Amino acid sequence: MMNADLRRERAAATFQPELLTHILDGGADRTRRRKELEALVINDPDFQHEDLNFLSRSQRYEQAIRKSSLMVMKLREYGIADPEEIYWFKSFVHRGRPEPLDLHLGMFLPTLLTQATPEQQDRFFMPAWNLEIIGTYAQTEMGHGTHLRGLETTATYDPATQEFILNSPTVTSIKWWPGGLGKTSNHAIVLAQLYTQGQCKGLHAFIVPIRQLGTHEPLPGITVGDIGPKFGYDEMDNGYLKMDNFRIPRENMLMKYAQVEPDGTYVKPLSDKLTYGTMVFIRSLIVGDSARSLSRACTIAIRYSAVRHQSELKPGEPEPQILDYQTQQYKLFPLLATAYAFHFVGAYIKDTYRRISGDINEGDLSELPELHALTAGLKAFTSWAANAGIEECRMACGGHGYSRCSGIPDIYVTFTPSCTYEGENTVMMLQTARFLVKSYTQVSSGQRVTGMVSYLNDLSRQRIQPQHVAARTVTVRLNDPVSLVEAYKARAAWFVEAAAKNLEAELHRRSKEDAWNKTSVDLVQASEAHCHYVIVKLFTAKLAEISNAAVRAVLTELCLLYALYGISKNTGDFLQAGILTDAQITQVKQRVKELLAVIRPNAVALVDSFDFHDIHLGSVLGRYDGNVYENMFEWAKKSPLNKTEVHESFHKHLKPMQAKL
């Protein structure tokens, strides 16, 4: 039976959640297909198991391996081959959590496809496809992460035997973190500095067997293991790998592009821009992940806030739903709006990437730098925001949010490493900044720029003004998303120009590199402002595509909330840049609070639209039926501490102490 509060909430919604679900999925047929796949997994007894919260790390790893093995088999049995469908299936099987074969499926196989020669594909691809070979991708080292050129692992070519000799020369060079490396994989693609004919040729990729086929024991010269417990990722055996004079045949270097000939002659690759492609792809996945993880947390917090009653708003009346408190709405609704905004941004990057990668295959790389710069910044922007947002959601659930039964702790620890992996966020922001400054310089020298940065073209017209471009009098209409996009655009332009000018000023005083470092706080701000503008712009653009009036109305409210809340949190920028006046800021803050009340009746329907199955959500607080308290009690009874009525420590410690005192 559904909790009465939730039933009332759902009856009062002004739109049909299914219609919004279709928009998020990209069409009614996509929703149908997603649910088909979901049902395949959920109704399959093979994929059921005890609540993961009660299992040890070893048990979690074991469950994950068991499910992954079955998953690979069933994907083939059902003939599921579309990448997006595979992604859905996998995320249902593993309930949005990482699994030990992630790197095999997501990095090892694709790298073979894109970087191996036909001969290497013959040798490795089919065995890997059939899981006789399980591989991982070993790039990061203990002492080196985002800055790839700093990696220390060496691969020295020995023409006498036609082999590469792999070494981890220092402690800092031990490969550290790769998923699936610790216990699962028997091969790894290892990134190492190539030495041939006495010269270092930079980083290259090598296929390295690490465990004996058959016994799974590490090969002589290989030290491999698990890096120990982490914040989250319990089911993943992130590993270390140390190599001592380990030899592999020359043919194991991935040689589709660069090559080492038998005598040791090095042949350079044609273009290194191509590697951008994979990075853009993975970062675009993180943007989508930010949206999904934040959506899950919002679903839990908003449903629970509709079920939970606390204190009194008016004397004598029953305790109200905590969702009726303005402070609670103010905590949650901007996050809900953010989750929607990020969904649309994720979809945009995916589409753009798909379009551009078509061009890349035809040799047109012209759009790649901008997309690369944009995804770097958006990856950082969205993962930072989602990370903080998930945590907000947890705290909005009060004490119970801290229990693992709420599911939010798990979402948080699984999501938070995205702020550091695939490019540490600050470094990502600075990459975007480099592109922005470059574009600004182009405009200053009279060239025009295109794409998302085209607003910089307008700056040259303001050049007569001695100060910043500030005080360009945009008439901002607070109820019109399009007008708010202009305000964000003006802010981005103001920040980019300010950072570029500060950089220029520093350049008169010190070296290029010192000047860059001295300006980097400004540069990060400029990137953030740029990304924020892009997000508001994409959200606004999405509204025009929606045909159903009721859905469009509620999304417009969310879009306005997203934009206005962002202004209210960064009032200093808008004031200092002269985009908004004090009076307008006061109006913005007032309007934000009005929107909270407007969105309130649709809050539950808006999270229902995300359409997470209870099993996928993994939360007692966020259950669709809202029967929170009964199920919390049932859940707690299964806790390992409750396995025996009297805990053994009573006999071991408490009892003897009481006897002595």
Place this chain on the structure above:
Amino acid sequence: AGTPMGWYSQGSALGGVNPDLASERQTPSFSVEKLTALLDGGEENTRIRRAVVEAIESDPVFSRENQYFQSQNEKYEAAVRKAVHLQKKMHEMGWTENGPEFKYIYRALSGEVAFLLHTVFMRSISVLGSDKQITKWIPLATQYQLIGSYAQTELGHGTYLQGLETTAVFDIATQEFILNTPKISAMKWWPGDMGRSATHAVVFAQLDIQGKCYGVHPFIVQIRSLWDHSLCPGITAGDIGPKMNFDHIDNGYLMLQNVRVPRENMLSKFCEVQPDGTYVRRGSQQINYFTMTALRVALISHEAVIPLMKACTIAIRYSVVRRQSKLKPGEEEAKILDFQTQQEKLLPHVAAAYAFHFINNYLEDLFNRGYEEIQRENFDMLPELHAFSSGFKAMVTQYCASAVEACLRACGGHGYSLLSGLPSLCTRILASCIYEGENTILFLQTARFLIKCFMAASAGHPVPPSVTYLAAVKPGKCPAKNKFDFLSPDTYTEAYQHAAVRLISSTAAKLQDLIQSGVKKHDAWNECTVQLVQAVKAHCHYITVKNFAETVERLETKGGIQRIMKHLCDLFALHGIFSNAGVFLHDGYISGAQMDMVTASYLDLLAVIRKDAVPLVDAFDFTDKTLNSALGSYDGQVYQRLYEWAQKSPTNTQMNPAYERYLKPLLHKKLSKL
């Protein structure tokens, strides 16, 4: 004291101090030892603290070596073992609960010990119990003849006490109270030590005498047998399951079905039920609040400031050992602390740790004074104390929680490893934002006080000293002419004061407008709560900045302490303005051009403080065992330690069951048999 290595370090065989860390300690601008003494409140305290830490850390029973590899059951058992052993240790060392050593014990154990709620159980009996009840129960509890817990929170009810649903019905015939959990949301949920350990609990329940409800009262209820620890009749109790942290504590649930306790078990210092069912109230209950306020103040240091200091120590030390990318082509990779963005992530938090340390001193003084007044039956200071403890508990825990998380993220991938020590600091400090009062609710309690004082001040009535500034509303502009003017404490303290007054007065005005336009008082309040929270934060921020500046003023100039503290004070203040620019720009108090000066001064300070970053965290004086971090140890042998510790992980020391069961069939293509 010669080389400090012996004191700090676990003296591993990893080969001396990492040169990158050693070079940071060569030329501190101040005396680290003197700063440590300042933090401890005198050299004598430093000596005592180190002796306590030494005694505890050299005792293998208290070892935390396996902390990161233990299951929930193992952690609980270790915490019980430590708590039991601690009794012996205290006796052995001659430490008493009133001695100067006592307050350092918890710090030395990093709080990972059982029976903390037992202490709360005892305190609540001492404060709420009659003399007779105290004489009966306290000796039993002191001797651990029983173990107590404190059962207030319910599944469906937390901070709002009046909403509790557990009932205690008085039965005149048998002179007993009958306790019941009438429905699932009334089940006691969360109390520590209750899931597995406690034999007794102070249970809060709605008192019902002959059909009339008298509100929430405390009752002593036995829940487990003193012989075999089995649950008493009518009691259902157990552990509430895994949490983000606090695995070592058996937070529990408790369901009561017609559990009878004698009339004498209601704690009756302030209220009593007489044998004929007459309800008598006596004395002032205000003292009750004082216990709560005292708890809130006590947790600021232990659960927020010290964890932040630890996180800063780990992140700063790691940031001078970790090298990443090149600042200049041709040079070796730079220490990440030399990147401006990294300095901006970490140094303001170091400054905040000091700012909060000093505000905590200020609060403790205030409380000691308040306590003396209360002993003299003068309760005048209570509202101010209550407002202070609520607002600062909320502000400091909130700030520290996000700062610890920022430290974790500033350590890149390795911060995510439990071995860094940061994830456990992070998940633990998060709970402090909720327990002892959820932060938003606490902010709003302080808001009530501020609004009341503001109204009183506007009407010319006297107000408590900490808020007299509300009366002196002076519109105007910030007088700063160049970036150096922003290094004057008067300039920024006034800016903070101005912002606080503006936010409080404008919200008060809005509240009044709403009420005058006919909106009901409670609705009007709810409509203003978002702004009220902002106003309280501004108030607390102002007091923190002001107190920091005044503390610096009083410091001795010797040993370079005053100079470095002045830099930190400036950084803390300017960081606040830089990151809340809108608040200061809003009414033009600070102009756009002045905001650029703030930014310039702020960024200049980062480079200055950078030089002393390591000595500043060294002064916190944490031993390696206390930090328990592969990234943050004193010798900076980060990578060796990470590698050594990882090899101790059970995932490496035990065989891999998944290989035989799943991987082997998978690799050998016997999938069909799975």
